[in-house]
Amino acid sequence: MFRLAVPQAARAVRSSRNYATLREIENRLKSIKNIEKITNTMKIVASTRLSKAQRAMASSRVFNETDKEFLKNTEPEATEAQEAATPAEKTLLIVVSSDKGLCGSIHSQLTKTTKKRVAELNGEVDIVTIGDKVKSQILRVFADKVKLAFNGVGKEEPNFTEVALIADEIAKLGHYNNVEIIYNKFITGVSFEPSKFSVYAGEAIANSPGINKYELENEEITSDVSQFLLANNLLSAMAEGYASEVSARRNAMDNASKNAGDMINNYSILYNRTRQAVITNELVDIITGASSLE
Incomplete structure (x- = not known):
């Protein structure tokens, strides 16, 4: 009896382990199926938003092309601060991102580009962040350089009213001869690249050779034009970044699915x-038990 009890106990332990493993696999399978449903839903939502984002981006590019035509006609000259940072003049870097994640490396690439640009300017910069994701990454290395941060962006495609309010708050930081906007430029549905806009100061526009083509003699007017160019460039940067983010999220959710x-x-x-192994073990136990009774 003692010799028979040991194999029976071993079979009971082995059977319980098989059932535990089977239950674990079943639970893991259910959780993965639930994750697949979520990622598929997020992919569908991103695909729906992408068409709206591309329309908003196309509209912003119209304003940006108008700005380029104005600058081409006036031909403002780059100031010394725009060519290289000096101890007396700082460059204002505006880094455009969003509050949302689950979109691949779109935020980290902006941070890398910002780090590279800060190094090129010998650290003589002030930084404004738009979006919590890039803010949290930049604060780790340039906490003392971040002068202003905005959040609550990236939920919908940007509009000029929202951008104008941001530009007004940036203008309160003071005068900068050189302002650069770093953003993600939408290339195709599967690619984007970090890029930048350079915004000319009011003095550069006022002293430009072709300013006589426009009736802009008052310094306040040229300053307003500079702020309007900043708002337009911000709108283009945010629209491009939003389209890039939605496209990257769709691709990320597609890969995750x-x-x-x-x-x-x-x-x-x-x-x-x-499951087949568990059934086989149970059949072996039944057959062995039946054989021992004969």
Whole structure:
């Protein structure tokens, strides 16, 4: 009796382990299926928003092309601060991002570009961040240089009213001869690249050779034109960045759904094999028990 009890106990322990493993695989399979549903839903939502984002981007590019035509006609000259930072003059870097994640490396690439630009300017910069994601990354290395931060952006496509309010707050920081906007430029549905706009100061516009083509003799008027150019460039940067982010999120969720599908197939195979092993072990136990009674 003692010799028979040991194999029976071992089989009971082995059977309980198989059931525990089977239950674990089943729970993991359910969780992966739920994740796949979420990523598929987020992919569909991003695909729907992408068309609206591209329309907003196309509209902003119209304003940007008008700005380029104005600057081409006036031909403002770059000041010394625009060519290289000096101890007396600081460059204002406006980094445009958003508050949302789950969109690949779109925020980290902006941070890398900002770090590179700060190094090129010998650290003589002040930074304004638009979006919590890039703010949290920049604060880790340039906490003393961040002068202003905006959040609550990136939920919808940007509009000029929102951008004008941001530009007004930036203007309160004071005068900068050189203002650069760093953003993600939308290339295609699967690619983007960090780029920048340079915004001319009011003095550069007032002293430009072609300013006589326009009736802009008052310094206050040229200053207003500079602020309007800043708002237009911000609108283009935010619209380009929003389209890039939505496209990157759609691609990220598509890849996540495909990976979840592969994991579901692998775990389904593992579940079936484990289930067959459990059934086989139970049949062996039944047959062994029946044989011992004969």
